[in-house]
Amino acid sequence: xxxxxxxxxxxxxxxxxxxxxxxxxxxxxxxxxxxxxxxxxxxxxxxxxxxxxxxxxxxxxxxxxxxxxxxxxxxxxxxxxxxxxxxxxxxxxxxxxxxxxxxxxxxxxxxxxxxxxxxxxxxxxxxxxxxxxxxxxxxxxxxxxxxxxxxxxxxxxxxxxxxxxxxxxxxxxxxxxxxxxxxxxxxxxxxxxxxxxxxxxxxxxxxxxxxxxxxxxxxxxxxxxxxxxxxxxx
Numbered sequence: 001x002x003x004x005x006x007x008x009x010x011x012x013x014x015x016x017x018x019x020x021x022x023x024x025x026x027x028x029x030x031x032x033x034x035x036x037x038x039x040x041x042x043x044x045x046x047x048x049x050x051x052x053x054x055x056x057x058x059x060x061x062x063x064x065x066x067x068x069x070x071x072x073x074x075x076x077x078x079x080x081x082x083x084x085x086x087x088x089x090x091x092x093x094x095x096x097x098x099x100x101x102x103x104x105x106x107x108x109x110x111x112x113x114x115x116x117x118x119x120x121x122x123x124x125x126x127x128x129x130x131x132x133x134x135x136x137x138x139x140x141x142x143x144x145x146x147x148x149x150x151x152x153x154x155x156x157x158x159x160x161x162x163x164x165x166x167x168x169x170x171x172x173x174x175x176x177x178x179x180x181x182x183x184x185x186x187x188x189x190x191x192x193x194x195x196x197x198x199x200x201x202x203x204x205x206x207x208x209x210x211x212x213x214x215x216x217x218x219x220x221x222x223x224x225x226x227x228x229x230x231x232x233x234x
Contacts, residue, residue, distance in 0.1 A: 003031065003054045006208065007139045012058065013208060016045040017157055024159035025151070027071075028210045030143055031055055032136055034114045038062040042134070043071040043145050043210055047081035061085045063113060066093050067106070068131040068145040069181075071210065075100050086113070091122065092130050106132040121199055123147060125192030125230065128185035133195075135202045142204040142219065146179035148226045150212035176215065176226045183229070192230040200224060 003014045012031040017024065030042040039055065040063040047055075055061060061082040066072035066089040079087060079101070086103040094105065104111060110120045119135040134143040151158060151166050152174045167173040170180050177183065186192055200223060207215035207223065215222050224231070 003051065006030075006214070007136075007141060007206075009033065010139045011136060011141060011143075011208065012055075013214075014045055014051065015156065023162035023165065024157055025155070025162050025211060026157050028208070030208050031058065032118070032143065033059065034063065034117050040065055040114065040118075041078050041082070041085070042143060043067055044074045044078035046074050047077045052081045063088060065106070065132075066090055066100075066102075067134070067143075068210075069093070069096070069129045071145045072097055072100065090130050090132050119202065121195055123192070123195045123199075125188040125190070125195065126182055126185040127187040128181040129179065133199050135199075135204055137203075140204045140206065142199070142202065142207045142223070144207060145210040146182065148176050148207060148209050148215070148223065149179050150176040150209060150215060152213055155212050176212070176222055178226060179211070186230050189230050189232065193232060196227045196231055 001015045003012050006013050010033045014029045015026040018027045029045040032040040032042055034040050037059050039059045039061045041061055042065045044064060062085055064078045064085045064087045066075050068090050069092055072093045088104050088106050089102045091105055108122050110118055117137060121133045123131045123133055129146060131145055131147050133147060136143060205219050207219045
């Protein structure tokens with residue numbers, strides 16, 4: 001699948017197929033402009049020669065980010081393609097994949113490398129899954145991985161089993177919500193609520209997410225509705 005421009009000159013995305021627990025669906029890498037010449041690979045896909053060339057045409061990849069508990073699989077591929085880049089990981093990835101070399105573990109404060117362009121929050125309070133949400137300030141774009149999933153009839157490469165689970169069990173079809181691991185694992189709703197409220201205080205009007213359709217309208221309202229349970233509003 002090709003790299004496509006989402007926000008002109010600032011953010012690009014590339015979808016790639018996933019097979020997990022019998023379900024077929026797509027995931028999404030984001031390429032984010034951090035400065036005039038520097039790029040971030042956020043939740044990278046497998047980087048083949050064509051993808052590497054397309055990204056290199058946009059600028060220099062300086063940062064590779066594994067932003068969530070399930071978004072580290074292709075970090076070694078990205079590191080091989082862009083060996084000069086620094087690697088930042090979500091807490092817990094270092095235990096799941098101790099073989100992955102990294103430069104820093106992400107938290108609530110953005111590192112100096114991108115604090116002028118990106119803000120971030122470590123989403124706490126769940127026993128199964130962690131994630132670092134980011135805001136690309138110049139484009140008012142919220143960048144997530146699993147904190148919202150948005151599968152609809154327009155979503156590509158989705159098989160019948162995922163549709164069955166998302167419609168009949170999780171009631172997430174055409175109804176944006178956090179990934180099932182989130183929904184089953186809120187152990188500290190007070191901590192979760194603090195994290196999510198920080199995100200909702202940001203100024204954003206679109207959402208890039210890893211699974212399902214991008215959210216390009218009513219983004220803040222969609223996020224608050226998706227998080228109504230841990231926010232105590234359900």
